Amino acid sequence: MLSKNKIKFINSLKKKKYRKETGLFIAEGVKLVNELLSSGFQVHLLCATPEWMNASNYRKQTNIKELIPITQGELSRISTQINPNQVVAVAEQPAYEISEAELTNTLSLVLDTINDPGNLGTIIRIADWFGINNLICSHSTVEVYNPKVIQSTMGSICRVKVHYRDLEEILSKYQNITDFGIYGSFLEGANIYKTELSEKGFIVMGNESHGISGKLIPFIKNRLYIPNYSRKSDFSPESLNVSVATGIICAEFRRRVV
Amino acid sequence: MLSKNKIKFINSLKKKKYRKETGLFIAEGVKLVNELLSSGFQVHLLCATPEWMNASNYRKQTNIKELIPITQGELSRISTQINPNQVVAVAEQPAYEISEAELTNTLSLVLDTINDPGNLGTIIRIADWFGINNLICSHSTVEVYNPKVIQSTMGSICRVKVHYRDLEEILSKYQNITDFGIYGSFLEGANIYKTELSEKGFIVMGNESHGISGKLIPFIKNRLYIPNYSRKSDFSPESLNVSVATGIICAEFRRRVV
Numbered sequence: 001m002l003s004k005n006k007i008k009f010i011n012s013l014k015k016k017k018y019r020k021e022t023g024l025f026i027a028e029g030v031k032l033v034n035e036l037l038s039s040g041f042q043v044h045l046l047c048a049t050p051e052w053m054n055a056s057n058y059r060k061q062t063n064i065k066e067l068i069p070i071t072q073g074e075l076s077r078i079s080t081q082i083n084p085n086q087v088v089a090v091a092e093q094p095a096y097e098i099s100e101a102e103l104t105n106t107l108s109l110v111l112d113t114i115n116d117p118g119n120l121g122t123i124i125r126i127a128d129w130f131g132i133n134n135l136i137c138s139h140s141t142v143e144v145y146n147p148k149v150i151q152s153t154m155g156s157i158c159r160v161k162v163h164y165r166d167l168e169e170i171l172s173k174y175q176n177i178t179d180f181g182i183y184g185s186f187l188e189g190a191n192i193y194k195t196e197l198s199e200k201g202f203i204v205m206g207n208e209s210h211g212i213s214g215k216l217i218p219f220i221k222n223r224l225y226i227p228n229y230s231r232k233s234d235f236s237p238e239s240l241n242v243s244v245a246t247g248i249i250c251a252e253f254r255r256r257v258v
Numbered sequence: 259m260l261s262k263n264k265i266k267f268i269n270s271l272k273k274k275k276y277r278k279e280t281g282l283f284i285a286e287g288v289k290l291v292n293e294l295l296s297s298g299f300q301v302h303l304l305c306a307t308p309e310w311m312n313a314s315n316y317r318k319q320t321n322i323k324e325l326i327p328i329t330q331g332e333l334s335r336i337s338t339q340i341n342p343n344q345v346v347a348v349a350e351q352p353a354y355e356i357s358e359a360e361l362t363n364t365l366s367l368v369l370d371t372i373n374d375p376g377n378l379g380t381i382i383r384i385a386d387w388f389g390i391n392n393l394i395c396s397h398s399t400v401e402v403y404n405p406k407v408i409q410s411t412m413g414s415i416c417r418v419k420v421h422y423r424d425l426e427e428i429l430s431k432y433q434n435i436t437d438f439g440i441y442g443s444f445l446e447g448a449n450i451y452k453t454e455l456s457e458k459g460f461i462v463m464g465n466e467s468h469g470i471s472g473k474l475i476p477f478i479k480n481r482l483y484i485p486n487y488s489r490k491s492d493f494s495p496e497s498l499n500v501s502v503a504t505g506i507i508c509a510e511f512r513r514r515v516v
Contacts (some may be wrong), residue, residue: 118376193427222435229387230387240384241505243502
């Protein structure tokens with residue numbers, strides 16, 4: 001039985017202000033919650049229908065602080081989804097440190113002012129697919145604990161570390177490391193298929209409308225461009241969606257340098 | 259001045275039922291409407307603010323049936339957007355025929371039950387970028403004239419022909435043509451980077467949750483798979499978003515066979 005206060009508390013976490021104050025976030029649905037539990041996320045509160053409780057081995061989990069059995073009706077009062085799916089977790093936002101040694105030796109994604117929650121969620125899924133462990137976002141990028149972002153990661157939030165940093169500071173720190181690439185996606189630049197790609201570096205992706213900010217451009221060592229095969233006309237396509245472009249670029253890095 | 263009846267008429271087109279009855283659809287915003295006008299779409303009704311009228315050369319257009327100057331307040335009463343942008347067009351749905359000669363000699367995308375309007379819009383943008391002229395959708399795919407689809411094409415709807423057909427019929431018709439590939443995207447299959455790709459054929463993309471339907475599988479000649487570089491764990495990413503996968507596959511076809 002879910003008290004009015006608990007319902008109010010869970011619903012307050014749909015607002016960024018309260019997520020920030022409490023350091024908590026909401027994740028929902030069987031797949032996502034099960035991955036969260038297995039990945040060792042601290043779950044402050046778990047609200048689950050009998051259906052989930054019967055199928056789950058939650059009794060073995062030591063990272064659930066409080067479990068409240070709920071009805072389908074109660075589920076729909078706390079869910080952010082049109083079709084709520086058995087379980088809602090309130091989890092603690094993990095505090096990741098950036099490991100310089102790891103960043104220096106791997107490929108990471110850097111996001112400059114990505115505004116759309118669906119795009120951020122999809123990019124986290126892409127990072128996960130291509131084995132990219134770290135995603136460094138500008139402070140102006142949409143908050144990763146927004147429920148729309150969390151749900152659209154489809155569980156990848158459990159495997160990709162998302163950091164928020166001052167990007168000028170980060171890029172200036174890494175710009176002089178030998179064999180470390182700083183790539184940016186542009187609408188003009190070097191054809192990605194004809195550019196040498198390093199297995200260590202940053203891939204910088206810019207805002208949906210404005211691309212990479214002017215202040216970051218001096219740090220980009222290689223401008224990458226995905227060739228356009230559109231028939232030439234007065235109006236040709238302006239760009240690809242940022243998450244599609246991220247997918248194509250990551251796929252090309254992994255095709256050539258694993 | 260926009261009459262109550264006109265407002266009601268435009269708003270009725272936000273519903274599929276009325277779009278179907280009238281054969282009309284709504285498109286909004288400076289860029290999209292300008293491309294629509296230049297591409298020769300028949301515009302049944304154009305509602306524009308003075309700002310748009312001053313900047314546009316609409317007087318040269320012969321494809322505008324009726325033009326109504328409107329205020330910002332009127333614009334927000336007919337717009338589907340949070341931030342309406344100067345102009346709303348009611349246009350006629352084009353009637354495209356499928357050209358067998360064109361289909362036989364080019365690469366086309368085939369969509370099986372794509373449900374999300376944002377995904378369909380993004381895929382139309384991808385087709386445009388990669389010079390794919392024809393998109394053949396199952397009848398169960400979301401309607402292309404849904405305002406969310408139209409807006410998310412960012413103008414590419416003017417250059418890509420979208421057809422709705424019975425996919426079993428279409429695939430069976432083309433399956434025995436020599437040198438014509440029928441590719442499908444799967445979560446297991448042949449590594450796309452190690453598969454021979456033809457410059458003529460269909461690329462079949464399946465539903466967001468269920469992939470390609472069982473009844474279409476017998477027609478697929480090559481199963482394509484985008485390699486996953488995730489660290490192995492109990493939970494690895496299940497899939498990429500369908501529009502991201504479409505982008506990666508189209509990019510690889512064009513990289514190799516133009």
